[in-house]
Structure formats: structure tokens, C-alpha cells
Amino acid sequence: METIYTIPVNDAYNAESECPLCLLRKKAEDNELDYYLGPSLMEPDTRKVTNKTGFCPDHMAKLNKRVTNRLGLALVIHTHLLDYDEDITEELLEAAPAKAGLIRGRSSDYKAVLKDLADRIDKRTASCPVCDKMNKTIERYNEVIMHMFSHDAGFKQKFLNTKSHCLPHTAALLRTAASKLSQNDAADFVTALAEGSNSYFKELEKDVEWFTQKFDYRNKDKSWGNSKNAIQRSMRFLSSDRGDFNEG
Ligand SMILES: [Zn+2]
Numbered sequence: 001m002e003t004i005y006t007i008p009v010n011d012a013y014n015a016e017s018e019c020p021l022c023l024l025r026k027k028a029e030d031n032e033l034d035y036y037l038g039p040s041l042m043e044p045d046t047r048k049v050t051n052k053t054g055f056c057p058d059h060m061a062k063l064n065k066r067v068t069n070r071l072g073l074a075l076v077i078h079t080h081l082l083d084y085d086e087d088i089t090e091e092l093l094e095a096a097p098a099k100a101g102l103i104r105g106r107s108s109d110y111k112a113v114l115k116d117l118a119d120r121i122d123k124r125t126a127s128c129p130v131c132d133k134m135n136k137t138i139e140r141y142n143e144v145i146m147h148m149f150s151h152d153a154g155f156k157q158k159f160l161n162t163k164s165h166c167l168p169h170t171a172a173l174l175r176t177a178a179s180k181l182s183q184n185d186a187a188d189f190v191t192a193l194a195e196g197s198n199s200y201f202k203e204l205e206k207d208v209e210w211f212t213q214k215f216d217y218r219n220k221d222k223s224w225g226n227s228k229n230a231i232q233r234s235m236r237f238l239s240s241d242r243g244d245f246n247e248g
């Protein structure tokens, strides 16, 4: 097993967190964002990709927040606009149906044309090399976790002691466990995953409930306990950490 994967996995499971895979995801995402804002920005091969794909809305926002090289980002956006424009504008200009009664026989298929064009625009908007590479890396991390769970007793113990995984990453782990683990390993793995999930659900439910009860004037002077960041922790559990769920 390559150490470029096992070391970060061990680090993530050694760190205190609500989901080690969210830590790994964040690291992979940061690497990709740095890559696309770094020297690769001017490389023809990279540009060939980004001209076509641009970035998804989420990563567009993250690049915008992170960028130190305004000119570089402007060049990427410019050639992406040119590519997109050339791809769809003419079609869009021709998509309007003829007005009813003006040209016979032309209007019947306009709905399919509009839907196809809409699908194509949606697909282009969602396409993103940061997502693609990040998802591939996370998939690899998932497989490495399975391998280490069944071959590395130290790691197995760490996994059994892990407090929680967010729900999207729980789904990813279940899916990978189904294809990679033996039935005996899956028994231990899924039990640990389920127990972590069960107790974190209960903890969050209690903390969020207390958060809502703090709005009652009778509880005004009582302690917040662990409730102050309960909404943020719940959002991270439900949706994976996106960075903008953070308490600050
Ligand atoms: Zn997660």
C-alpha cells in the first residue's frame, strides 16, 4: 500500500475530529485548488481542460476567496467564456420556437430542443476538474481505509475508537465496505460505524434541542453546555464539512 495514501489516512484518524474523511477531503481539495491557482494555470494541457470545464459553483466561490493571482484567474475565466460562448450561444439564439401559426410544422419539436440545451448548460455548469480529482482521491482513501482495516491491527483499533463519521462519508464507507471487505471484517467495521453514528445522532439531537430551549426566557441564564456550536456540528454531520459551516 502506497505511503502517500496510508500516511494521510493515519494522520486523519489520529487527529481529533467529527469525521476523519472530511479532514482528508479538505486536504485533497486544498491541494487541487492550489494546483489550479499555481503554475499549472498557464500550462496548455491544464488550460485545455479548464477551458471546457470551468469550475463548479462551489469551487468557483472557493477559488475566488483564495486567489492571490487575479490575472491568472482572469485568464482562465476569459478562455472558458470563449469556449462556452462558441459552444452554446448560436444554438441558444436558434432555440426560440416560431410563434404559433406563423411557420407551420416548425413548432412541434421546440420543447425537446429547449430541454436538451438546458441539460447541456447544467452539465457544463456542474463540470469541475477540482471535484473530479478530489473525488478520485477520496475514493482511493476509502479503499486504503478498507485495506488497512483488514491488514493493520493498529489502524483497526483506531477505526474502532473513532467517534464519528459524517453521513455522506458513512454512505461512502458502507459502499466501499460492501465491495472490499470480507464478511467478518465487514461485521466489525459496520458495527463500529453504526455505533459511532448512533451516539453522535443522540448527542447532536440533545445539543440542538437545548439550543432551541435556550431561546425560552426561563433558560436565559442557564449554561449553553455543548450547544453553542450544535447547529454547525449538525450541518457538518448531515452534509460533510464545507468550511463555511465553521463556527467563526
Ligand atoms: Zn465526512
Ligand SMILES: [Zn+2]
Pocket (backbone or CB within 6 Å): 055, 056, 057, 058, 059, 128, 129, 130, 131, 132
Ligand atoms: Zn467542483
